[in-house]
Amino acid sequence: MKARFVASKSNHAAARTIRITSRWGCGPVRAALLFALAAVSNFTPAQAQNNAVSDTAITNTVQSDWTEFHKPNMQRWNGVEKQLSVHTVGRLQNLWTQFTSSGGVYTAPAVANGVVYVGTNGGSFYALKAATGDVLWTYPVGSLYSSPAVANGVVYFGANSPGNALYALDASSGVLLWSYPTGGEVESPPTVASGVVYFGSNDFNIYALDALTGAKRWNYNTGGPDEVWSSPAVVNGAVYVGGGNNNVLALNASTGALLWSYATGGSVISSPAVANGKVYVGSYNNDSVYALNAATGTKLWSYTTGGLVWSSPAVANGVVYIGSGDSNVYALNASTGALLWTYATPSGGIYSSPAIANGVVYVSTATGSFSDNSVTALNASTGAKLWDWYTGEVFSSSPAISNGQLYVGSDIGDVYAFGLRSTAEVAGTSTKPISATLYPDLNIELSRTAARVQTQP
Secondary structure: OOOEEEEOOOOOOEEEEEEEEEEOOOOOOOOOHHHHHHHHHOOOOOOOEEOOOOOOOOOOOOOEEEEOOOOOOOOEOOOOOOOOOOOOHOOOEEEEEEEEOOOOOOOOOOEEOEEEEEEOOOOOOEEEOOOOOOOEEEEEEEOOOOOOOEOOOOOEEOOOOOOEEEEEEEEOOOOEEEEEEOOOOOOOOOEEOOOOOOOOOOOOOEEEEOOOOOEEEEEEOOOOOOEEEOEEEEOEEEEEEEOOOOOOEEEOOOOOEEEEEEOOOOOOOOOOOEEOOOEEEEEEOOOEEEEEEEOOOEEEEEEEEEOOOOOOOOOOOOOOEEEOOOEEEEEEEEEOOOOEEEEEEEOOOOOOOOEEEEEEEEEOOOOOOOOOEEEEEEEEEOOOHHHHHHHHHHHOOEEEEEEEEEEEEEEOOEEEEEOOHHHHHHOOOOOOOOHHHHOOOOEEEEEOOOOOEEEEE
C-alpha cells in the first residue's frame, strides 16, 4: 500500500493527513501438489533480452502470484503459499535490494510470472526480476501512489500530475497500450475483474473501464468533498469502495448504479476486504473498523482502536487483521468483532496494510524513530513475533507474499526481497536453531474484553 504525508485537501482533517493504498493474486492448485512442487523445484527465471521480459512460462514453481492490492480473492490473503510458514519464516534473509533512484516506493508491489512491479513517487514505474531484483524495464510517468494490478499480460496503475490518468502497459515490455485521463490524480489502486478495470480518482469519481481498450463503461460521482483513494473490491457483481465522503459504497459492477451506502462518520481511505458475505473496512478519523452486510450495507459490528485507521484489512480463516495509528496490529473475530489479540510495534503508527499467507501475518511500519521501523512477521493465531527486519528506513509500502518470497518497498526508494536460501529451509529441515529467530509473546495482549465492540442487529 502507500502512505505519505501531504497537505490535507479535505474539510475534516487537520493540517496534515496520511494517504494510503495497495494490492495482489493467485490460481487454484491443490495444496499437496503445490507443496511437493515447492520442495523439489529448481526453477531459474527466464532471461530478459532487449529490455523486455521473456514470454517463457514459469512452470516449476508454486504460482502464488500476488497480482494486485487486494489479491483477486479481495482479502489480502495468499491461500496457496506453502513455502513460508510459522516454522520457516524466522529464517527469512534479504535476497536482494534494488534502489530505484527515482523517489520513494509507497506502492505495494504486484508480483506476476517472475516479475515484481512497483511505482515510485519520483515519476518512474519499474519491472524487476523477482529472482534477482534486476531492472527489466522502466516507464516514465507522473508520481505514483497507486499500487499496480497485473492481469492477462497487462499491468495497470494510476499516476498523478502530470499524468492524472490510469495507464495500461504491456507487462513484458513496458510498452504503453492505452491511458485514460481523469479530472484528478489517480491514487486508488485499480482492481481487474471480468475484463473490467475499476478505480477511483481525486475528481470524486469511481470509474469502470474496458481492460482491453480503456473505453469507459461507466463512472459514479461520489459528490465529494474528498477524493477517492480507496481501492475497489469486486465480488459477486458488486463493487465495494470507500467513497471519500465518509461513506462505504456498493455499486453494481455492470452499470455503476448505487446499491447501498453506509456512513461511517469518518473518511474511508481504507480499501474494503470482502469475505463470507461481509464487507470489512476501516474509517480513519473515528478510529474504527467496520463489518457490514455485503448485500444490504447493514452494520454487523464495529471495533474502535486507539488511533486513526488508514490501514486496509486482511481476512483469513475467520479473522480480520488490521493496523492502526496507535502502533498496534489487531486481530478481530470476523463474525463478532471480538478482540483476539493485539501486537504493539515500537513505531509511531501502522499505515500499511497486513498481508497473510500460510498462518503468518506480515506488516510494515512507517513512523517513529528510524531505528524502530521494520518489516515484521507474526503468528496469525497468537500474534507472537516470528521475525522482523530493521533497516533504518521508513516502510509505507504494504508487503506482498509470492512463491516463497516477501516483497516490500521503502520510502527512500529501495525494494526488498526476502526469502529462504535453500530447499532444506523451505522444507523446514534446516539445522539452524529456531530459538535464534523466534520470539516470545511479550507484546501480545490476550484481553478479549468486549467493551469496545459495538454490535447492531
